[in-house]
Amino acid sequence: MSTTRIPEATRLALYRQMMEIRYCEKRAYDLFLQNLVKGTSHLALGQEAVAAGFGVAMNKDDYTFCTYRGHHHTLARGASMLSVLGELMGRQCGLMKGKGGSMHLTSVEHGVMGSYAIVGAHLPVAAGAAWSAQYRGTKQVATAFFGDGATNIGAFHEALNLACVWKLPVVFVCENNGYMEYTPIGSVTAVEHPAADRAASYGLPRILIDGNDADVVYQTACDAFDKARAGGGPSLIECLTYRHSGHSRADPGKYRPKGEVEEWMKKDPVVSYRVRLLEAGVAEVTLDEIDAAAMATLDEATEQAKASPLPEIASAYTDVFADGGAAWRN
Amino acid sequence: MAQLSYRDAVSAGIAQEMLRDKRVVLLGEDSAAAGGVFKTTVGLFEQFGPTRVRDTPISELAILGAAMGAAMTGLRPIAEIMFSDFLACCWDYVANEIAKTRYMSDGQLEVPLVIRTANGAGSRFGAQHSQSVENWAMAIPGLKVVAPSNAADAKGLLAAAIRDPDPVIFFEHKSLLGNKCEVPDGEYVLPLGQAAVLREGGDATIIALAAMVPRALKAAETLAAEHGISATVIDLRCLVPLDTKTILAHSARTGRVFTVEENPRLCGWGAEVVSIIQEEAFSSLKGPIVRITTPHIPLPSADQLEDAVIPSVARIIADVRKALGK
Numbered sequence: 302m303s304t305t306r307i308p309e310a311t312r313l314a315l316y317r318q319m320m321e322i323r324y325c326e327k328r329a330y331d332l333f334l335q336n337l338v339k340g341t342s343h344l345a346l347g348q349e350a351v352a353a354g355f356g357v358a359m360n361k362d363d364y365t366f367c368t369y370r371g372h373h374h375t376l377a378r379g380a381s382m383l384s385v386l387g388e389l390m391g392r393q394c395g396l397m398k399g400k401g402g403s404m405h406l407t408s409v410e411h412g413v414m415g416s417y418a419i420v421g422a423h424l425p426v427a428a429g430a431a432w433s434a435q436y437r438g439t440k441q442v443a444t445a446f447f448g449d450g451a452t453n454i455g456a457f458h459e460a461l462n463l464a465c466v467w468k469l470p471v472v473f474v475c476e477n478n479g480y481m482e483y484t485p486i487g488s489v490t491a492v493e494h495p496a497a498d499r500a501a502s503y504g505l506p507r508i509l510i511d512g513n514d515a516d517v518v519y520q521t522a523c524d525a526f527d528k529a530r531a532g533g534g535p536s537l538i539e540c541l542t543y544r545h546s547g548h549s550r551a552d553p554g555k556y557r558p559k560g561e562v563e564e565w566m567k568k569d570p571v572v573s574y575r576v577r578l579l580e581a582g583v584a585e586v587t588l589d590e591i592d593a594a595a596m597a598t599l600d601e602a603t604e605q606a607k608a609s610p611l612p613e614i615a616s617a618y619t620d621v622f623a624d625g626g627a628a629w630r631n
Numbered sequence: 632m633a634q635l636s637y638r639d640a641v642s643a644g645i646a647q648e649m650l651r652d653k654r655v656v657l658l659g660e661d662s663a664a665a666g667g668v669f670k671t672t673v674g675l676f677e678q679f680g681p682t683r684v685r686d687t688p689i690s691e692l693a694i695l696g697a698a699m700g701a702a703m704t705g706l707r708p709i710a711e712i713m714f715s716d717f718l719a720c721c722w723d724y725v726a727n728e729i730a731k732t733r734y735m736s737d738g739q740l741e742v743p744l745v746i747r748t749a750n751g752a753g754s755r756f757g758a759q760h761s762q763s764v765e766n767w768a769m770a771i772p773g774l775k776v777v778a779p780s781n782a783a784d785a786k787g788l789l790a791a792a793i794r795d796p797d798p799v800i801f802f803e804h805k806s807l808l809g810n811k812c813e814v815p816d817g818e819y820v821l822p823l824g825q826a827a828v829l830r831e832g833g834d835a836t837i838i839a840l841a842a843m844v845p846r847a848l849k850a851a852e853t854l855a856a857e858h859g860i861s862a863t864v865i866d867l868r869c870l871v872p873l874d875t876k877t878i879l880a881h882s883a884r885t886g887r888v889f890t891v892e893e894n895p896r897l898c899g900w901g902a903e904v905v906s907i908i909q910e911e912a913f914s915s916l917k918g919p920i921v922r923i924t925t926p927h928i929p930l931p932s933a934d935q936l937e938d939a940v941i942p943s944v945a946r947i948i949a950d951v952r953k954a955l956g957k
Contacts, residue, residue: 364704397737407736414703415736419723425696426728432697433704436656436682443700459693466688620738621773623796629772630873630907631824 307516309583311357315515316578316588318353319571320595322373325382328599329372329389333550337607338389342403345373347513347545350570351476352377354518355444358526364414364434364443366427369404370476371416374446378411382602387609394609398616414443421451424460424473431464431471431535442529444472450481452495461503461537470529472522473537476512478544483556496539505537512540513570516577543568635814637807640782641671641747644789645709647818649679652707655793658685658694659711659747668713669749669808691717695724695746702744703732707793715750715764715802722767729798730773745792746800750778751842751893752925752941753806757932761805763893763925765840766900768800769870775823776870778802780844783814784868787821795823804841824872828881832861835887835951838878838904840867843891843942850947858948858957870900875907882908886917889951891942896927921954923947 326346332338345352348370356377359365367374375385380396388395389403396408404418414430417423427445434441451457452475464471475496479486492498497509508525511517518540525536543565547554554562575588621627635643649655657675659667663686666673676684687694691712698710712718718725725746732740752761768776775797779785785803792799829844830851839847844866854860863881867874882888888908890901901922908920923942931937 366700397735397739400737401735405735407739409736409739414700415732415740417728419727422692422696422723422728425690425693425724426700426703428693429697429700429702429708430704431700433701433706436701437705456692456696459688459690460696462688463690463693463697467685616737620734622775623733623741623743625738627772629871630875 307519311519312516312578313583313587313591314357315353315519316574317591317595318356318377319349319515319574320592321382321598322349322352322376323571324595324599325376325385326372328603329386330546332386332390338403339391340402341549341551342389343370343549344546345370347565347569348476348478348542349373350515350518350574351446351474351512351540351542354515355474355522358519358522359412359444360441361412362439362441363412364427364430364441365412366414366423366430366443366445367416368420368423368447368451369416369418370448371406372403375406375408375413375416378408378413380408380411380413382599383605384408386602387606390606391611392606392609393612394606399612400616421447421454421456423447424451424456425463428460428464428469428471431469432467434470440530442470442472442526444474446474446476448481449475449477449479449486449495451475452499453490464535465503465505468532468534471535472525472529473535475537475539476542477539478542480544480548482548483552494539496537500537503537505535508536508538510538510540512542513568513573515570515574632813633816634811635782636809636811637782637785637803638669638671638809640786640814641789641803642673642675643814644786645672645675646678648790648793649675649683654705654707655709656683656685656701656706657709657711658687658698660687660689660713662686662711667711669803669805671803671808672711691721692724695721695729698744699724699729699742702742703740708744709793710744710746712746712748714760715748716759716762718748718764718767725768725774725800726771730771734773741796742798743796744798745789746798748800748802749805750802751804751806752930752937753842755932755934755937758929761930761937765802765870766894766898769900769903770898773798774871775799777823777868778804778841778870779868780807780841780866782810782812784821786814787819788823788868790820791823794820802841806842824869824874826868826874826877827866828877829864829866831863833885834860835862835889835955836865836881836885837862837889837891837947837951838865838867838901839891840870840900841893843893846942846944847891847947849944850951853944853948854951858952860951860955860957862951878904879908879912883912883915886915887955888916888920889954890920890922891947892922892924893941894925896924899924918954921950923950
């Protein structure tokens with residue numbers, strides 16, 4: 302795969318996206334510690350290149366379906382840090398005004414068609430959105446992001462089969478971070494590569510990539526989207542990556558063997574991409590400016606979210622049904 | 632007006648809406664080329680073609696998941712789950728995904744789809760192909776629940792369900808599929824959430840749903856002719872929205888209320904109906920409300936056993952007479 306022809310503007314966009322996600326996820330963690338984020342949250346620190354690579358490669362009207370670990374994909378489609386942090390904090394400024402929370406980020410105007418907290422559930426839903434695009438004759442592509450753990454649930458297999466039989470414009474992206482929650486994926490899976498090794502079952506090519514290399518992810522995404530838009534059907538892509546933190550807020554990740562985190566920190570997608578851009582001749586000041594702008598946006602978003610009002614209690618009773626309310630009787 | 636069977640009325644309702652709205656598509660196991668295992672979709676594949684009427688693999692998760700994704704992005708899918716018992720396979724989509732997405736997204740997303748499914752006993756299929764699970768659906772906020780008792784209602788309510796902007800579970804009763812009645816020709820749409828008062832009497836109010844409606848009617852006729860008991864019979868048609876105005880008005884008029892439910896006893900739909908009546912019409916009641924239900928058991932297969940446990944005309948008559956002391 303040739304990634305050398307990726308234009309500099311695109312590479313800077315990839316870098317900017319990763320930095321914004323990195324900063325925003327770290328801030329989300331800080332806000333937990335201040336007890337300003339309630340409930341749970343699943344950070345994508347270390348997995349930024351997958352979100353950036355696919356997000357930058359997408360068309361504006363493409364569909365994203367992600368999991369409870371979905372902050373990075375939501376940001377990568379252009380949802381503001383304010384709207385994401387606001388939702389984590391249960392504020393009026395949040396994407397869903399506090400009705401969904403961290404695990405259900407949704408921003409339809411940015412193509413984020415929901416974050417799904419039942420493992421694997423969104424793969425068939427993404428296939429359905431792709432069916433709709435195919436039926437309506439648009440060139441939209443639906444992408445479902447999921448963890449390695451999702452490859453062992455029935456919905457994964459049902460979605461893959463249906464998508465291949467119907468030749469749907471859908472891309473299934475496995476973010477293999479090595480762990481299904483707390484358990485090493487290898488200890489509970491019949492094959493070494495939980496997604497890539499199953500591609501043949503559905504007549505798909507085996508695609509296994511370095512999910513920490515934004516260039517590789519971006520190029521792979523472009524190829525899959527081109528195939529889908531040309532009527533070539535679905536792709537299944539396994540991205541090897543690593544979760545820097547535990548599964549969720551409650552998990553310090555102590556089950557990981559000594560040295561493993563350190564090894565993967567050497568392959569940090571954000572740090573290594575910065576080095577690559579510098580080696581390619583990008584001025585350091587350009588990258589520093591991107592970093593500073595991301596941090597400034599984040600700081601402003603954080604303050605605005607803290608100042609945002611809490612949702613009205615009455616809103617708990619809205620939007621159960623299409624009439625805007627919750628009435629189940631006359 | 633033409634005499635149509637319940638099953639033909641289902642396909643007539645679907646065809647009516649597919650002709651009217653190109654966004655309406657249909658998917659399910661054996662639903663397209665074969666016309667459905669219950670022959671409720673006969674002719675649709677031929678009329679509307681393979682892009683709008685699609686056969687699926689035996690993949691209940693994929694069926695409801697794909698229907699949901701399509702509904703969220705501009706289509707109006709009708710998804711068929713062959714037997715309502717199989718809803719248990721894809722209950723995540725019913726309970727967690729389809730029903731909650733509008734709410735969780737703060738109204739950004741809508742899921743206008745219909746899940747059609749064959750419900751109920753009478754075919755001697757045993758415990759995994761005969762259940763009445765309308766009460767499962769009723770327990771989930773965000774769903775509408777429809778269960779017609781005759782062919783005309785099947786056509787009119789199905790058309791309404793397809794047009795409805797909310798997700799609807801539409802229970803087609805297996806034992807009613809061959810029943811015929813006059814069904815209006817041309818475009819026919821009934822409102823959701825409006826019960827039908829099928830006969831009026833002053834001594835008792837019998838509230839029924841789906842296959843229990845013809846039994847309740849027959850029981851009411853015998854009660855009037857042979858036992859001097861004049862009963863009102865209400866066909867709920869929908870559990871959500873629930874027409875509590877009609878329920879409460881007719882409960883208050885007679886003061887003696889009976890529910891006839893095919894679902895098993897615990898948390899059956901009648902439990903909620905009774906709860907509403909006792910809270911809101913208590914002073915009008917002249918005696919305890921009686922629930923006539925299938926007992927809380929899995930359904931047996933043998934015909935004499937199945938017939939013994941599903942509320943029958945004889946049991947309705949006996950229970951009403953006992954309660955009224957006549």
